[in-house]
Amino acid sequence: MKRASQSRLPLYAFVACAFVMCAIPSEAHLNSTGVGPFYDGLIHFLMSPEDIIPVLALALLAGLRGASYGRRALFTLPVAWFLGGLVGLSALTTRPHPFISAAWFLMLGGLLAADAEVSLRVTTALATLLGVYHGYLNGAGMGQFETAAVALLGLVFAIFVLIALAAAFVVRLRADWSRIAVRVAGSWIAASGLLMLGWAIRTR
Amino acid sequence: MIKTTTQQFSKCSRVLAVILFYTEAAFAHPQKGEAVGFLTGFRHPISGLDHVLAMVAVGLWGAQLGAPAIWVLPVAFPMVMAFGGMLGLMGVPLPGVEYGIALSAILLGAAVLFEFRPPLGCAAALVGFFAIFHGHAHGTELPPGQSALVYSIGFVMATGLLHALGIGIGTVHRWGWGQKFLRLAGALVAVGGMFFMWKAVA
Numbered sequence: 001m002k003r004a005s006q007s008r009l010p011l012y013a014f015v016a017c018a019f020v021m022c023a024i025p026s027e028a029h030l031n032s033t034g035v036g037p038f039y040d041g042l043i044h045f046l047m048s049p050e051d052i053i054p055v056l057a058l059a060l061l062a063g064l065r066g067a068s069y070g071r072r073a074l075f076t077l078p079v080a081w082f083l084g085g086l087v088g089l090s091a092l093t094t095r096p097h098p099f100i101s102a103a104w105f106l107m108l109g110g111l112l113a114a115d116a117e118v119s120l121r122v123t124t125a126l127a128t129l130l131g132v133y134h135g136y137l138n139g140a141g142m143g144q145f146e147t148a149a150v151a152l153l154g155l156v157f158a159i160f161v162l163i164a165l166a167a168a169f170v171v172r173l174r175a176d177w178s179r180i181a182v183r184v185a186g187s188w189i190a191a192s193g194l195l196m197l198g199w200a201i202r203t204r
Numbered sequence: 205m206i207k208t209t210t211q212q213f214s215k216c217s218r219v220l221a222v223i224l225f226y227t228e229a230a231f232a233h234p235q236k237g238e239a240v241g242f243l244t245g246f247r248h249p250i251s252g253l254d255h256v257l258a259m260v261a262v263g264l265w266g267a268q269l270g271a272p273a274i275w276v277l278p279v280a281f282p283m284v285m286a287f288g289g290m291l292g293l294m295g296v297p298l299p300g301v302e303y304g305i306a307l308s309a310i311l312l313g314a315a316v317l318f319e320f321r322p323p324l325g326c327a328a329a330l331v332g333f334f335a336i337f338h339g340h341a342h343g344t345e346l347p348p349g350q351s352a353l354v355y356s357i358g359f360v361m362a363t364g365l366l367h368a369l370g371i372g373i374g375t376v377h378r379w380g381w382g383q384k385f386l387r388l389a390g391a392l393v394a395v396g397g398m399f400f401m402w403k404a405v406a
Contacts, residue, residue: 007209014216021220050353098352113279180275187279188364191286192356198293198343199352 037147041154044138050101051134052162057108057189058130059163060182062123063170064115070167072120073127077163078156080131081138085152088139096137098200104130105193112186115179241351245358248342249366254305254400255338259363261312261393262331263370264386267377268316273324274374277331278367282360284332285339289359292343301344302404304337309397316390319383 035043045051055077062073088094108126111118118126138155142148173179249255259281266277291298298304311330314320322330342359373389376382 010209010213010216014213014220017220049357053357101353113283176271184275184279184364187283188357188360191282191360191363192353194283194286194290195293195343195356195359196352198290199356201290202293202295203352 037150038154041151042158044151045155045158050096051138053189054104054108054130054134055159055162056166057112057186058127059166060170060185061108061112061118063167064112064179064182065118065123067171069120069123070163070171072124073167074160074163076124076127077131078160080128081135081159082152082156084132084135085139085142085155086149088136089142089148091136091140094137094140098196100133102193102196102200105196106190109186109188109190109193113183113190115183241355242358245355246362248359249362253396254309256366257309257393257396258305258312258334258338259366260370260373261309261316261390263367263372264316264374264389265312265327267371267374268319268386269321269327273327274371276324276328278364278371280328280332281335281367282363284335285342285363286360288336288339289343291336292340293346298337298340301337301341303401304334305341306397306401306404308334308337309400310394313390313392313394313397317387317394319387
């Protein structure tokens with residue numbers, strides 16, 4: 001009896017190994033399955049530096065100006081983004097213009113680096129324009145999917161959370177060096193914008 | 205019985221080997237070119253010692269001069285360097301780039317060595333002037349087919365972190381021995397600059 005079970009051991013080992021080693025695509029990064037439309041939209045924003053960096057720059061700028069500016073950006077930008085996205089859903093195809101993307105980096109990074117004393121009205125206008133433009137591009141890219149509006153909601157949710165966290169973090173900074181560190185981040189964003197502009201001209 | 209089992213195991217092993225060699229694509233990576241773009245951008249400023257010497261020297265000098273130069277100079281350098289990089293990308297020619305880079309290490313090293321304290325505007329202008337040469341050299345050397353955005357972010361981040369390294373080292377300036385150490389570091393940067401100037405001329 002013992003001998004018979006020992007003789008089957010290689011067979012069992014083979015079956016176990018076959019199960020372990022028979023590799024199929026892992027789908028671990030959810031390229032094909034997604035995580036549902038809401039979280040797809042949320043993750044899309046978090047994985048898109050061309051979207052996340054201008055939003056971060058605006059949030060930091062609003063935070064440097066004060067709590068009221070932060071609150072204005074917090075509610076204006078996601079709404080504008082969502083409306084722009086809804087309009088973009090019906091667009092056939094569109095591609096982000098590299099000069100405009102570079103200009104957003106340059107402008108928001110430059111304002112942040114200079115700690116520019118922009119008015120609440122200008123902050124609102126910047127948030128609206130940024131939201132409508134990027135939202136439109138996002139919407140145009142998602143238009144082919146039936147659940148695009150839900151994905152857009154997830155994306156807007158991520159923007160809301162990012163602005164809330166970043167602006168609130170900067171509003172409470174009091175030490176000079178910490179506010180300077182925020183401005184240095186702005187100079188890096190503006191410098192990236194300059195290089196992107198060079199790239200855009202080179203590849204035109 | 206044992207012989208039958210061994211034969212069975214041998215057959216099974218052959219099938220297992222076939223399965224082992226049947227590999228699938230991982231699908232584990234982000235958009236094509238993006239990760240490569242960031243890493244190549246990040247590596248670019250730190251891949252040449254001549255660039256590293258000048259960028260660290262900017263941080264050292266800023267730390268020696270104190271506020272507001274400690275943050276004005278490291279902000280001015282990446283911004284103007286990016287402008288130089290843009291000129292290089294656009295194909296605008298700039299003569300004597302290698303000499304300019306070597307001279308920047310010599311003069312910035314000398315400024316740290318002698319604790320030169322010009323007005324803030326002059327210091328920023330000097331740093332900005334040489335940043336154009338560094339940026340132009342980087343701009344003309346950029347590899348094709350990379351993601352412009354993430355490459356630029358990596359590039360600027362590495363430059364800024366090199367300044368931060370210089371500022372971090374420069375914080376020893378508050379102590380007597382630290383001031384001597386900084387002047388020695390400035391001398392080393394200047395000597396390095398002379399070496400690169402000799403290489404450029406030779």
